[in-house]
Amino acid sequence: xxxxxxxxxxxxxxxxxxxxxxxxxxxxxxxxxxxxxxxxxxxxxxxxxxxxxxxxxxxxxxxxxxxxxxxxxxxxxxxxxxxxxxxxxxxxxxxxxxxxxxxxxxxxxxxxxxxxxxxxxxxxxxxxxxxxxxxxxxxxxxxxxxxxxxxxxxxxxxxxxxxxxxxxxxxxxxxxxxxxxxxxxxxxxxxxxxxxxxxxxxxxxxxxxxxxxxxxxxxxxxxxxxxxxxxxxxxxxxxxxxxxxxxxxxxxxxxxxxxxxxxxxxxxxxxxxxxxxxxxxxxxxxxxxxxxxxxxxxxxxxxxxxxxxxxx
DNA sequence: AAGGGCCTCAACCGCTATAGA
DNA sequence: CTCTATAGCGGTTGAGGCCCT
Numbered sequence: 001x002x003x004x005x006x007x008x009x010x011x012x013x014x015x016x017x018x019x020x021x022x023x024x025x026x027x028x029x030x031x032x033x034x035x036x037x038x039x040x041x042x043x044x045x046x047x048x049x050x051x052x053x054x055x056x057x058x059x060x061x062x063x064x065x066x067x068x069x070x071x072x073x074x075x076x077x078x079x080x081x082x083x084x085x086x087x088x089x090x091x092x093x094x095x096x097x098x099x100x101x102x103x104x105x106x107x108x109x110x111x112x113x114x115x116x117x118x119x120x121x122x123x124x125x126x127x128x129x130x131x132x133x134x135x136x137x138x139x140x141x142x143x144x145x146x147x148x149x150x151x152x153x154x155x156x157x158x159x160x161x162x163x164x165x166x167x168x169x170x171x172x173x174x175x176x177x178x179x180x181x182x183x184x185x186x187x188x189x190x191x192x193x194x195x196x197x198x199x200x201x202x203x204x205x206x207x208x209x210x211x212x213x214x215x216x217x218x219x220x221x222x223x224x225x226x227x228x229x230x231x232x233x234x235x236x237x238x239x240x241x242x243x244x245x246x247x248x249x250x251x252x253x254x255x256x257x258x259x260x261x262x263x264x265x266x267x268x269x270x271x272x273x274x275x276x277x278x279x280x281x282x283x284x285x286x287x288x289x290x291x292x293x294x295x296x297x298x299x300x301x302x303x304x305x306x307x308x309x310x311x312x
Numbered sequence: 313a314a315g316g317g318c319c320t321c322a323a324c325c326g327c328t329a330t331a332g333a
Numbered sequence: 334c335t336c337t338a339t340a341g342c343g344g345t346t347g348a349g350g351c352c353c354t
Contacts, residue, residue: 016322016348038338054340055323090342105343106321 013047017056021046025053026061059102066098070107078104079112083126 028044034057036043037050046053059065070078074096081092089101089108096104113123122129 014324035339037340049324050339051325052323058341059322087343101342102322110320 012049014052017060021048022056022061025057029057029061059100064098065100070099070111074099075112075115078108079116079126082108082112 024044024046028040032043037054040046040050040053041048044053048056077095078092081095085091087105089105093099093101093104116123116126117129120129121127
């Protein structure tokens with residue numbers, strides 16, 4: 001199938017734009033506004049393809065574009081959003097005023113990707129690179145989807161109180177989110193749910209890196225149990241005691257215990273639950289929770305599946 | 313000074329989505 | 334419904350600058 005060229009091939013200039021060309025384009029767009037890119041080059045006196053004009057304007061000449069070095073805050077935002085959205089540069093760019101998708105993409109490929117690698121993190125998954133060199137697909141999925149169900153359950157229960165990004169990070173086991181939010185543990189202004197989930201996240205992260213040949217139960221959980229077998233999988237006796245002394249935590253502790261108990265039936269087995277009856281319902285909850293639509297649930301779920309086994 | 317390798321980033325390419333005739 | 338134009342996206346390329354020998 002022959003594609004219609006976006007412009008006549010003959011006489012069309014390619015390559016770097018000259019200041020004169022930029023001025024012609026700016027002058028035309030200031031006078032006539034954006035649009036009509038196909039006919040623009042001829043009207044503006046440019047020997048360029050309309051698409052080239054549009055890109056030059058969108059990525060370089062637009063007056064609202066911020067140029068110069070990225071701030072540490074912008075770096076942080078990009079890394080977090082990349083963990084959440086992957087290579088969706090346009091989506092990431094909407095969260096950084098004045099930055100274009102092209103600029104962010106280049107910055108990622110030349111700087112941030114290397115920085116993550118230097119920190120021992122896989123720039124694709126944002127997870128620690130296994131020292132054995134084994135890729136994630138060479139890992140045995142951990143026993144059951146119980147942990148996925150558990151985390152979904154926690155999500156469904158506490159989503160109202162939690163920062164969505166933090167919760168997403170927790171569910172995909174992203175160490176960046178966990179690290180960023182670790183200060184919450186000691187913060188008197190944060191609710192205890194964050195503290196508990198941080199602990200659970202740390203635990204779930206440790207569960208996701210069992211090499212394929214490791215048939216032992218180094219995680220401390222047997223093949224037939226999920227997170228749920230014992231509350232002490234997550235907390236030391238001292239920590240549990242400390243939390244129980246805080247009256248505000250008692251209800252939460254009981255709720256978490258009930259949630260953790262729920263997942264204890266073993267691989268693939270789902271018990272009745274007062275709030276959510278099956279995994280599909282849980283995904284429906286996440287879907288509705290994701291009203292803004294900026295969380296890629298497919299990626300979210302496949303990420304879970306890669307770490308904890310088949311989710312649905 | 314020369315030149316080879318590496319890095320950066322603007323620009324391009326190929327594709328899909330969408331709107332409108 | 335089909336076709337065409339346009340917009341937008343993500344991956345890739347290559348010119349130019351920098352650094353090292």
